[in-house]
Amino acid sequence: MISDTLTLAERALVRLPRNPDMLLAFTVQPIMFVLLFAFVFGGAIETPGYGDYIDFLIPGMIVQQIAFGGFATALGLAEDMTKGLIDRFRSLPTARASVLAGRTLADVATNLLSMVILLVTGFVIGFRFDANVPEILAGVALLLLFGYAFSWIFAVIGMSVSSPEAANGVGFILIFPITFISSAFVPVESMPAGLRQVADVNPVSTMVDALRSLWLGGEMGNSLWLSVVWCMVLIALFAPLAVRKYRLSAGA
Amino acid sequence: MAFSEELAISAQGLVKSFGDVRALDGVDLAAAPGTVLGVLGPNGAGKTTSVRVLTTLLTPDGGEARVAGLDVVKDAAKLRSRIGLAGQYAAVDENLTGIENLTMVGRLYGNKRAVAKRRAVELLERFSLTEAGGRPAKTYSGGMRRRLDLAAALVASPPVLFLDEPTTGLDPRSRIDLWEAIEELVGDGTTVLLTTQYLEEADRLADRIAVVDHGHVIAEGTADELKSRVGGMRLEVTLTHCAASFAAISALESMSEEPVHADGELVVVQVAERSGAxxxxxxRLSQAGVGADDIAVRRPTLDDVFLSLTGHAPADEEAAVEAELELVVA
Known part of the structure; x- marks a missing residue:
């Protein structure tokens, strides 16, 4: 099981750089987003309690990028389904769960890569930690857990649609609003009533708040342990669902 | 081992339904070790579903099947290391190179990286893909992809190999290459179950042929046995004027023991030998002063097998099923 999972994770990582669309999504796109937000919107957004918008933005941007990190899983699984590779894997003496476990494990590696790219971009335009090393590392660990939880959501999406194109569409429509109606890019207080309540209970907000207090100092509140609970709940919900979908996909 | 004496593939009364559609309705199949069983039938006949049941991808609703001496349901996990499957979609990862694809499959069989890689190199060599082995599979031609897919099915040197329409969509040259590769495997003792829509393919490769339709095996036998049920070759003459058909019949009737048929401009004679016909x-026609636009000898086709076994062509069958489904829906 473990060696099958590693083999399949390696496969997902080896093929990634050969797919120009995906490579751009993990490298150039996050840099572009940081620059657009920081310099187009940044001047117009008030972030009381934070040094400047760039400090406020970087944790939010990283959370958003990590939430989308599982896209490779959705696209990859949808592609494997349509191209018959899932049948090949099933016909091999390979642990059944390893196809999903390998994909989601590969996402952890790509998430780490996007995190580094975003942090470096952040440093270049003036982002600074206000934290000690354990706090910084705790933030990284929390982000990876959060990304892993979202990978399982994407795994379910990838196996619920008929094609990689559909996975792309469904993924964006579902995940984009979740990341935007949150404290990731603007203070929740600036949103109209209704939207604000949604943003308050959104796990993305909880996650961003926890990360900001870990990396920038400030009031922690419940956000850290609440984010961990959220991640666990998402994994407990979506991992079994993904495994079930995988089993059913052959019509067995 | 015990199964070397028994059948390499045996299925009795396999049933599988998807909703209201009964894809397999009591399929019986048998293949002796080291032989090729051709499963012949139109789209939707149940060929692929049969392969999916025999390769443990689907659990049958009823019936029993054994492959390489193992039960496809109870011993599914064990069976997977003794079979190879190459499907009609050429299931290779397009973003991996030839060698990466084969190495990955080898490792998923539980081999160490070095062992898997050595086997990959060996298989690429065997299927004339050594030069292309370092390129991503998306740069391969259709024929090369099928060869890579077949190589992936052979990574563990399985005693039983399932090929689901291995040559569908290939050009004639690639088709012949693949046939030669399959013949070589069978020569080494591999048992092969091959599904196909082409009688010609079954004819060349298969020791025995099972014709399936609507989830049933409607005929089983050697290629010669099936052909004799269909009739021999047909000489078809298209006359310049249909008024000459009587003259054409009398000119041609001594060529065959069977009666000559005429339908408008078309005159059909059953002939035993292709050469010289x-x-x-x-x-004969020019001696009788009969003008012909076209003269051709036609081999029996899958359509002819169906025509003779079911009384109508496969296309009609599909239309009939659709009409039936519409009735059910209404």
Missing amino acids: IMEAAR
């Missing part, structure tokens, strides 16, 4: 027909 066209020359002979042309000579």
